[in-house]
Amino acid sequence: MRVILLGPPGAGKGTQAERLAEHLGASRISSGDLFRQHTLKSTELGVLAKSYMDRGALVPDDVTIKMVMNWIIEPEQVRGFVLDGFPRTLGQAAALDQALTETGGIDKVLYIKVPREELVVRLSERLVCRLCQTPYSVNNSRLEKEGKCDKCGGQLYQRGDDKLVAVQKRLEVYSEQTEPLVGYYRGRGVLEEIDGEDSVSKVGDALTQAVAV
Numbered sequence: 001m002r003v004i005l006l007g008p009p010g011a012g013k014g015t016q017a018e019r020l021a022e023h024l025g026a027s028r029i030s031s032g033d034l035f036r037q038h039t040l041k042s043t044e045l046g047v048l049a050k051s052y053m054d055r056g057a058l059v060p061d062d063v064t065i066k067m068v069m070n071w072i073i074e075p076e077q078v079r080g081f082v083l084d085g086f087p088r089t090l091g092q093a094a095a096l097d098q099a100l101t102e103t104g105g106i107d108k109v110l111y112i113k114v115p116r117e118e119l120v121v122r123l124s125e126r127l128v129c130r131l132c133q134t135p136y137s138v139n140n141s142r143l144e145k146e147g148k149c150d151k152c153g154g155q156l157y158q159r160g161d162d163k164l165v166a167v168q169k170r171l172e173v174y175s176e177q178t179e180p181l182v183g184y185y186r187g188r189g190v191l192e193e194i195d196g197e198d199s200v201s202k203v204g205d206a207l208t209q210a211v212a213v
Contacts, residue, residue: 001026001080001211002105004087006181007112008174009167010119010126011196012203014135016112017084019204024211027077030084034067035059045070065095072100080107088178093185109185110210112203114196116171123167127156 001024005017014030021028035053038046045067049059068086071077087093097105114122125138131154136143144150161170185191192210196203 001107002100003081003211004083004106004109004185005085005112005207006109006178006185006191007085007196008114008116008119008178009170010122011112011114012200013085013112014133015200016204016207017082020110020207020211021082023208024080024082026080026082028082028084029068029071029086031064031068031086031088033084034064034071038067061089061091061095065092065099068096069099087181090180090184093181106185106190108211109181109191110207111182111185111191111193112196112207113193118197119171120164120167123162123170124164126158126162128159128162129154129156131155 003020003024003026005013005020007013017028017030035046035049039050040046045063049063049067052059052063064086068083072081087096100106122137127136127138128134129136129149129152132149132152134149134151136149136156143156145153147156148154149156160166182191194203194206194210198206
């Protein structure tokens with residue numbers, strides 16, 4: 001099964017994508033993961049992407065699409081995949097559809113819906129592990145060691161884009177660039193909406209039920 005997990009920043013896509021991929025026996029990836037992998041390996045696409053990121057510019061859609069498609073055609077993805085937060089724009093969605101036309105396209109787009117007010121709270125209280133990128137909540141996470149990741153022991157910190165002013169800007173960008181994908185995929189009959197205000201486990205259960213249909 002080929003699945004896209006769609007939702008605003010703070011909706012919990014990363015956590016749920018990992019769980020959903022494990023449930024499906026599939027691979028998962030985000031565009032951020034791909035950028036990091038290609039940059040670390042200094043691939044041609046990685047060097048090109050870094051040249052844009054270093055000057056604060058958006059990586060062009062065609063570069064991102066090439067990274068995603070190179071990943072999709074790898075043998076490991078033969079059992080399907082979960083795309084975490086990709087595509088981010090209508091242009092990326094159209095390019096992805098075109099690239100997958102001959103192989104059946106996307107099976108499901110699962111939209112985790114969370115009210116803006118809740119997203120602001122979640123993001124402004126979020127801490128992230130420097131090593132493995134696991135997210136934690138300042139108020140809700142019970143850590144074995146304060147300031148340390150339970151998974152790998154890495155240091156927890158607040159990302160610059162999780163500070164209040166940056167959070168509000170991120171949500172504006174999402175509303176302008178990514179939210180139109182909800183209508184795009186609903187029109188193609190592959191979108192299913194999931195209530196993202198429920199607990200992590202209940203949201204996870206709803207996602208697995210959605211792909212079981």
